Amino acid sequence: MASTIRVRATSTGDITEVQALIQHPMDSGFVKDAKGEIIPAHFIQQLTFEYEGKPVFVADWGGGISKDPYVKFAFKGGKKGDDLKVSWVDNKGATDTTTAKIV
């Protein structure tokens, strides 16, 4: 299966701007389906962006985040051609990781 993570990281010299889109249902656990049964909670708990082995952005998420979430942030440093590692873990223990090149 294709990766659930799309990342684009662009360096302007001093700063690297990162955008990411993640495919995930992000069910809060408070919504019922058409039959009236609760859709069990299923959401990303932690999202991490790592550069040179160090986290540059960590998000602790919960059921309040939208489906297929989008993230945008910037960090100091980061060189063109370097790797940026992105990973998430959800409340069911599922996980996905991808590595993007900074452009």
Place this chain on the structure above:
Amino acid sequence: MNVRSAIHFTSAALTLAMLALTPPATAADKIDPVADAKAFQKFFTDKFPKLKPEDFANGPYSMNEDLHRQWVEKEQFPPYEFSLEMGKEMFSTPFKNGKSYADCFPNKGIGIRQNYPYFDDKEGKVITLELALNRCREANGEPQLSYVRDEMAALTAYMAFTSRGKAFDIKIPNDPRAIEAYQSGKEYFYTRRGQFNFSCATCHVQSPGERIRAEVLAPALGILNAMPIYRSEWSGMGTTSRRFTTCNSQIRGVPLNPQDDEYRNLEYYLSYVSNGLPISGPGARP
């Protein structure tokens, strides 16, 4: 001569002048799609003189500066991307019998979105892309897909994507049944219905660019060019069928079934009057 009679005199003179200019009544009764489309497009280009014709295919984003800015940013990471990828995968995966979608369509289904819907002279009805896709599945022994969402939207998203930038090229053959289908689509578009007593035109001809609560109404011109769409309100993809049925329930009417004759005719009419405008689908809408 007092003021009132002067006005009467002038208006009588105007009426006479207009009568003299009006072509004979028979011409007005004749269904003329070419003139319709021209007048329809002129209405919108006159209403929004700053917009280029292709801007209309981007609906509300061309009507509101703030929305436009948000959209430009959003398009770097469009929310329909996952669906597009799914559509591409579905499209290239063969059916159980070894055939695939490509075998059902001219040019293997690539870059043909702008020709749908078309009038089928064997059946005497309008065939939309969504209908053609489900018929393709049926012919190959696959179960039909729901017309409103996910898989169907993914497929049409992929087909629209391969046709991006191509101008809508809907043809009305010289067949009384085709002209009738067009006319009935037009009537559906302008007929008021539902508890709110709205027609499609109430929102999308009379008030495009204006707000309906928090949303900016899209112009009817080019409204189908962006289909299928990812709507943030739906948190998901929707097809033309989904747009038609939800529009009908939003005006508190009773929606028809997807791909009923009325909807097919409506799609035929709406696509025809947007001829010449580029396909911009799949789109993203608030």
